[in-house]
Amino acid sequence: MAKKLTSRADDYSAWYNEIVAGADLAEHSAVRGCMVIKPYGFAIWEKMRDQLDKMFKETGHQNAYFPIFVPKSLFEAEEKNAEGFAKECAVVTHYRLKTDPNDSTKLVVDPKAKLEEELIVRPTSEAIIWNTYRGWIQSYRDLPILINQWANVVRWEMRTRLFLRTTEFLWQEGHTAHATKSEALEESEKMVNVYSEFAQNWMAMPVIMGSKSESERFAGADETYTIEALMQDGKALQAGTSHFLGQNFAKAFDVQYTTREGKKELVWATSWGVSTRLMGALIMTHSDDLGLVLPPRLAPIQVVIVPIYKGDDQLEAIREHITPLMENLKLKGVTVKFDDDDTRKPGWKFAEHELKGVPLRVAIGNRDLENGTLELARRDLNTKESIAFADAADIISVRLEEIQESLFNRALEFRKENITEVDTFEEFKEVLEKKGGFILTHWDGTGETEQAIKKETNATIRCIPFAEKPSSGKCVYSGAESNQRVMFAKAY
Amino acid sequence: MAKKLTSRADDYSAWYNEIVAGADLAEHSAVRGCMVIKPYGFAIWEKMRDQLDKMFKETGHQNAYFPIFVPKSLFEAEEKNAEGFAKECAVVTHYRLKTDPNDSTKLVVDPKAKLEEELIVRPTSEAIIWNTYRGWIQSYRDLPILINQWANVVRWEMRTRLFLRTTEFLWQEGHTAHATKSEALEESEKMVNVYSEFAQNWMAMPVIMGSKSESERFAGADETYTIEALMQDGKALQAGTSHFLGQNFAKAFDVQYTTREGKKELVWATSWGVSTRLMGALIMTHSDDLGLVLPPRLAPIQVVIVPIYKGDDQLEAIREHITPLMENLKLKGVTVKFDDDDTRKPGWKFAEHELKGVPLRVAIGNRDLENGTLELARRDLNTKESIAFADAADIISVRLEEIQESLFNRALEFRKENITEVDTFEEFKEVLEKKGGFILTHWDGTGETEQAIKKETNATIRCIPFAEKPSSGKCVYSGAESNQRVMFAKAY
Incomplete structure (x- = not known):
């Protein structure tokens, strides 16, 4: 690990x-x-x-x-x-x-x-x-x-x-x-x-x-x-x-x-x-360099609770303390796991759940029990916050929604930055090589041009986007008339 | 049909x-x-x-x-x-x-x-x-x-x-x-x-x-x-x-x-x-000679509502009338279908739903609208009753439970009648030929006897029942000592 x-x-x-x-x-x-x-x-x-x-x-x-x-x-x-x-x-x-x-x-x-x-x-x-x-x-x-x-x-x-x-x-x-x-x-x-x-x-x-x-x-x-x-x-x-x-x-x-x-x-x-x-x-x-990142709606475990304890008494005290929270979360439709495996240490568990992309991690120890707090970590941002135990169920629900939305927005932002309009084949090749992503460009509509571009660059027409409005221009490869941009990229 | x-x-x-x-x-x-x-x-x-x-x-x-x-x-x-x-x-x-x-x-x-x-x-x-x-x-x-x-x-x-x-x-x-x-x-x-x-x-x-x-x-x-x-x-x-x-x-x-x-x-x-x-x-x-019979818990459609109508006005009046009933049933977790197919007559639909084993059929016509009634037919017993529209959702829920239970009891009754204890091989063959069902009998525990019985009668040991208590006796085929009855039958 x-x-x-x-x-x-x-x-x-x-x-x-x-x-x-x-x-x-x-x-x-x-x-x-x-x-x-x-x-x-x-x-x-x-x-x-x-x-x-x-x-x-x-x-x-x-x-x-x-x-x-x-x-x-x-x-x-x-x-x-x-x-x-x-x-x-x-x-x-x-x-x-x-x-x-x-x-x-x-x-x-x-x-x-x-x-x-x-x-x-x-x-x-x-x-x-x-x-x-x-x-x-x-x-x-x-x-x-x-x-x-x-x-x-x-x-x-x-x-x-x-x-x-x-x-x-x-x-x-x-x-x-x-x-x-x-x-x-x-x-x-x-x-x-x-x-x-x-x-x-x-x-x-x-x-x-x-x-x-x-x-x-x-x-x-x-x-x-x-x-x-x-x-x-x-x-x-x-x-x-x-x-x-x-x-x-x-x-x-x-x-x-x-x-x-x-x-x-x-x-x-x-x-x-x-x-x-x-x-x-x-x-x-x-996902990021620490491992899998999952949107909460598809995560088999949405929240994992890791107890920080010494000895069975502390573990049982934590278990008792969090039971109502777990029930409350289940009622809200949140999938929660209490990771009470006694063969692994908290550090091992943190790394494991991080690698597996569990969206939220709760850590809770003796001190938290006294203070009425817990530590909540977000997998998408790799941030931590200390929150009041009494508000935990509500905050967790809200965070899960936020993560779902935030992951989408981050990916959308990334895509926006990586759609490039090009009008010359030189530019096409340069963008493809240095930046990658989707390339919007004019194409003359022939299979010959499509094949020639593929042969030369490995890029294929991913699609003729529904949302792309007609616009007149010249084919990036042949220079022939074109009335719409299409989307090229290298692909899996 | x-x-x-x-x-x-x-x-x-x-x-x-x-x-x-x-x-x-x-x-x-x-x-x-x-x-x-x-x-x-x-x-x-x-x-x-x-x-x-x-x-x-x-x-x-x-x-x-x-x-x-x-x-x-x-x-x-x-x-x-x-x-x-x-x-x-x-x-x-x-x-x-x-x-x-x-x-x-x-x-x-x-x-x-x-x-x-x-x-x-x-x-x-x-x-x-x-x-x-x-x-x-x-x-x-x-x-x-x-x-x-x-x-x-x-x-x-x-x-x-x-x-x-x-x-x-x-x-x-x-x-x-x-x-x-x-x-x-x-x-x-x-x-x-x-x-x-x-x-x-x-x-x-x-x-x-x-x-x-x-x-x-x-x-x-x-x-x-x-x-x-x-x-x-x-x-x-x-x-x-x-x-x-x-x-x-x-x-x-x-x-x-x-x-x-x-x-x-x-x-x-x-x-x-x-x-x-x-x-x-x-x-x-x-199932019976009229077609499939399904236990309500496994029926894709638990209740079908067949409108008896002339013309679109009557159909729409029925649709409006039964909409709250359908919603009520859905809230109770009942799967209900309104069969408003206008290319088929009610008689055709009755036969179709009977053949497909829909547990309950509601028929409702103009007269029922006036009287506040509907006709409810049970597929398992092939019986009909006229019930008050106001009680329909409750009665339907109860009937579904009854059908589930009644089907089990009927099958259990049938099985009880068709488990026969035998002690001689003549009896074994006679029961197998004339009555069929499960035969409980003593067996000496050897593969040879099992094969010999199978060869002669086509019956196999279905199981050594968990619920069968030890009892001493003689093997039905070899006459050797046996300490438990086992269950024979012809099998699919």
Whole structure:
């Protein structure tokens, strides 16, 4: 515990890895690229999941569950989707192992148990779901279908990083079916707004909403909306996407419905998802060189109370003293932990809770009992104050709200400082290299220019921001006419 | 909707399948043996999951997440576990598909992308988890570890039935690590009690707790505890199991800890799980020839209000009239739906909600508005009563409690009638054939007798009930001495 973290300035990537390990969030497993999400990390993910689930239900969605396997032939049905997803994937070819005839302690694949058709472990579920929807949709009465699924997915990634890019990850994928194009478009816009609201109000993470350029769209989508967040190292992180799929999957899987007027029409589709990648975004948005910093709304423990005592009598006196406070806090909906572990010293506990990002720490000792005080430490500012015990519950509630707001404002301030408008390619490269962050600039709208910029600088168009007003100018690269600035950045 | 279900008496199996389909619970997917859990079925599962999750947390457990893949070599480490699980399983051998060189619309496995070591899609996670625990456990301070995981698992079943036996299913698996044998035993007993409490108080399903005979134990366990429920066709259903794993996995994965005294010891283990199979148990315990019957505590919709109206004015008058009732019910924690779908007639809706097992149905029309009444129908008894509108919220709350209790009592009564004590093998066979149900009889404790009985009758020892007192007698098959009756049945 005494060991200090690598600082962000020294090695941002090492800093990130050390926080993930040190705060007990996740670790690499025996399976290449797959992670183990540890209880503390999972508790944060559960809070995110539960809140998102609530927001999905409030917007009329229901959960369901579709198979983990996608038969190869279903992937072949939608060409772009296959191109984008079916290639780097886990392929199940057999359904049995047998004892190795040469070594009875070993198992080998039984060649007799070869599948007639290979199964892909789902990298995303459009294919299996739209193949199912064909059976569910006959008439306009069956629409809309507003379904979400919480699931694990597998994409065979070559370079993996905990939470940010793993072979297996957890996510939710919404899959909706609509009678009209406008309804489907409205749904995909609604859901990117839900993501934005969640990111800002719960993760305290400011995001920029916008559309993806064609080359950055989901494989099989006519339009992809995204929320883009800025990390402290100046790189962008795509935190959630919502796709308008047009009639592409309805065509591929022949999903038609009969209108009120008795005509046959293809169904319109959307899909949208966020994943455990959000954990990476959360960590990198707020944490500091002392460890994880968590917004109170997603903190598994919002307040930890550390007793400073000698001997059991003092510990019991403190326990008795703080019991009404703990009950009061619980009534206010505050999650509080009394850390009475007698195998660890207070200093060890302080460091541990700091590293784990507990938003507020109370320290209370014998002297405090006499004086009717306690010490309250804020993790976000790393400040301490002595407060009256009698006011503690109220002050703690207020501080938690303040921390939530203050983290958002700090991140927003950082982002404001790191959005730069540029008008020449020299400037573009200089900002990208020296400052990083988001770059707003004119682009001629062609894939060629986009590719050329990417090749030369590694920066990609993160989005065409919804909030960016039309403005005429010249493309930063080609000099051709442009009528809107778009947002470039290097990205995770 | 007009089509009646096959009756239980005519064809129990067809009846079950028709309820699963008709009540929109689940369906077969394009992947052999894998199911799609539809929104209504999933909403029931969510209620089960949320309650179980609450009970696990109240007993000190935390959730985490481990990889879906288990490298083949990890399975080889625990011989019995490998024997029991690693054989009929989904095997990932490759990580890439490529475009078929002979047909650019097709995909084929890329032979260059063969894995060095095959990955098994987890059939259960002891191997991957204990391999991970080795890194987490050094000292007594690290114990106990009390972890649960909600996950999908895959077992390559040859004959599948929706919910009861599917290739992929959803479940929770608890995996705990302890310093002492007695602590691990206590944990495994505690968790089978949690399952029993859940089954009885939430599913309204009486269960018998007991130990499995050696041959029916989990592969890798020293002791398996089970809850066994009786279905309406007289067959038993194993609804949940909790395993005392001894030090088997600690040995296989070399998981040791240092005691307070500085000695090295192997760690003790338990695991315990319930799955979407509980959905099958729930359906078969309560449903009748009219469709699904649900205990109110697990019903996604507890009360449905069907307006009987002509024209929009009447509908709006009813809506206005019942709005305070709906709000009142929501305040009481009752889930209520106003079924104002104008594309369906009341008769259609009645049949639909009956088939879907909504515990209470309110019908309300113009006449009721004038009289200050409404009609309340109970799904469990298929009875109707006219009640005063003013008392409706209170009566509905009371009826929901009554239904929960009444379903449990009915199932308990049925089980009592279908537990038979027998003392001769002739009687055993006769009861099994003509009456079914649980048979309590003396057994000599040998695997040979158990196998012989199974071979001759298809009945297995469901458990050695905790509640069954020692009593001396002769084994029903071999005539050898026995000091306790055990419980036999044919089983799902």
